[in-house]
Amino acid sequence: SAVISQKPSRDICQRGTSLTIQCQVDSQVTMMFWYRQQPGQSLTLIATANQGSEATYESGFVIDKFPISRPNLTFSTLTVSNMSPEDSSIYLCSVGQAENTEAFFGQGTRLTVV
Amino acid sequence: DQQVKQNSPSLSVQEGRISILNCDYTNSMFDYFLWYKKYPAEGPTFLISISSIKDKNEDGRFTVFLNKSAKHLSLHIVPSQPGDSAVYFCAAGGGGADGLTFGKGTHLIIQP
Numbered sequence: 124s125a126v127i128s129q130k131p132s133r134d135i136c137q138r139g140t141s142l143t144i145q146c147q148v149d150s151q152v153t154m155m156f157w158y159r160q161q162p163g164q165s166l167t168l169i170a171t172a173n174q175g176s177e178a179t180y181e182s183g184f185v186i187d188k189f190p191i192s193r194p195n196l197t198f199s200t201l202t203v204s205n206m207s208p209e210d211s212s213i214y215l216c217s218v219g220q221a222e223n224t225e226a227f228f229g230q231g232t233r234l235t236v237v
Numbered sequence: 238d239q240q241v242k243q244n245s246p247s248l249s250v251q252e253g254r255i256s257i258l259n260c261d262y263t264n265s266m267f268d269y270f271l272w273y274k275k276y277p278a279e280g281p282t283f284l285i286s287i288s289s290i291k292d293k294n295e296d297g298r299f300t301v302f303l304n305k306s307a308k309h310l311s312l313h314i315v316p317s318q319p320g321d322s323a324v325y326f327c328a329a330g331g332g333g334a335d336g337l338t339f340g341k342g343t344h345l346i347i348q349p
Contacts, residue, residue: 228280
């Protein structure tokens with residue numbers, strides 16, 4: 124399995140500001156995904172990060188609120204824009220290969236918006 | 238509409254006994270199913286998966302059973318150990334290029 128480093132591990136942010144979360148993998152991967160886990164809820168897929176093109180967003184998530192970059196096969200960023208307390212969640216990066224079914228996760232970023 | 242359901246928020250099992258975690262799904266298009274284990278302040282760790290064309294997959298102490306007609310799967314852990322205490326998530330997917338749909342998780346507590 125790949126080693127996935129996610130930064131920051133946690134942050135407390137003021138409402139109205141933005142936070143960029145980084146995900147670095149130690150090997151090239153085909154697929155990179157971003158998930159959110161709100162308190163007491165399951166993990167919800169935000170988007171698929173596509174290398175060199177715009178991310179593919181799930182229903183209920185939009186690029187203006189969650190811009191994503193993926194410049195190469197080992198790195199991606201997720202920005203949470205114009206934050207409100209409702210954005211307080213754990214954000215998780217996940218990676219995998221398109222031909223395999225297993226997906227592996229970073230340790231997550233615990234975001235608190237005050 | 239929750240496509241993957243874990244109806245037991247928590248489960249308590251005595252050390253050495255069998256732990257059985259259950260999961261139901263509604264989407265017949267799911268091609269494979271996975272179980273993840275999560276400790277506090279860590280990301281989910283992949284445990285075991287099963288393809289929709291199989292009904293059982295075993296890896297050491299972990300066995301996953303799939304009943305497609307009932308749209309039900311279960312994870313068996315035997316024997317249960319103290320280190321197994323964690324939150325277990327059931328997940329389903331349509332292929333490696335697709336993201337996963339997760340249940341809400343079951344908190345397994347192994348009692349000495």
